[in-house]
Amino acid sequence: MNRLAILILCTFTALFAGCASTQPSKFYTLSPSAMPAGAASANLSISVGPVSIPASVDRPQILVRTGPNQVSLAEYDRWAAPLKSDIARVIADNLASMLGTPQVSVFPQSSAAEATYRAGIDVLRFESELGKGATLDVLWTVSSRTKGPSRSGRTTMTEPVQGDGYAELVAAHSRALGRLSGEIAATIREFEAQKP
Structure with missing residues (x-):
């Protein structure tokens, strides 16, 4: 009888110790690039989206490449908001500043x-x-609401990571989105310059 009680006690102790050692989740968000504001254009308005992303990264956990054909889900390192919403928000903030x-x-x-x-x-x-590094490969299209110009482009880049952690990785993705936003902003400036 004593052996059974000791076995039960050991089992419960191991279960509680396992539950107590669960690490807390960390949440990350992309951030706009710190860029100087462009010349004010009060009558210029822009809509960002829709934004589509690969199904593999459309999840709360950050997906990390660990080999040529292998990825790993970072169970305790997560996006604070849906990734495609965060990408749209950051590009919108960047364009507001750049333009x-x-x-x-x-x-x-x-x-x-x-x-x-x-x-x-x-x-x-x-x-x-x-x-x-943080790799970004994007097809983008800028179109005018009126029957004016439309232009598509493809931006592919790998932004180096300046550290070994997830915060540094997310910062690299933010920088890559800043460069993408710069290409979109340049296209909109060209369209504006062509107006009569």
């Missing part, structure tokens, strides 16, 4: 339908390698 306009919305907000330009974003690759 000097507060009128930048994220599709499908009601103000998006009346925007002068729409920037559609199709993320083909959003890859993360701890201590190495």
Whole structure:
């Protein structure tokens, strides 16, 4: 009888010790690039989206590449918001700063339908390698609400990670999105310069 009681006590002790050692989750968010504001353009409005991302990264956990054909889910390192929403928010913030306009919305907000330009974003690759780099491969289209110009482009880059942690990896993705935003902003500036 004593052996059974000791076995039960040991089992419960091991279970409680396992539960107590669970590490807390850490949450990360992409951030806009710190760029100087462009010349103010009060009548310029932009809608960002829709944004599509690969199904493999459309999850709360950060997906990390660990080999040529292998990835790993970081169970305790997670996105604070859905990734495609965070990407749209950051690009919108970057464009507002780069183009000097507060009128930048994220599709499908009601103000998006009346925007002068729409920037559609199709993320083909959003890859993360701890201590190495953040890879972004995006097809984007900038179109005018009127029957004006439309231009598509493809931006592919790997931004080096400046450290070994997840915070540094997310910062590298933020820098990559800043460079992508710069290409979109340059296209919108070209369209504006061509107006009569």
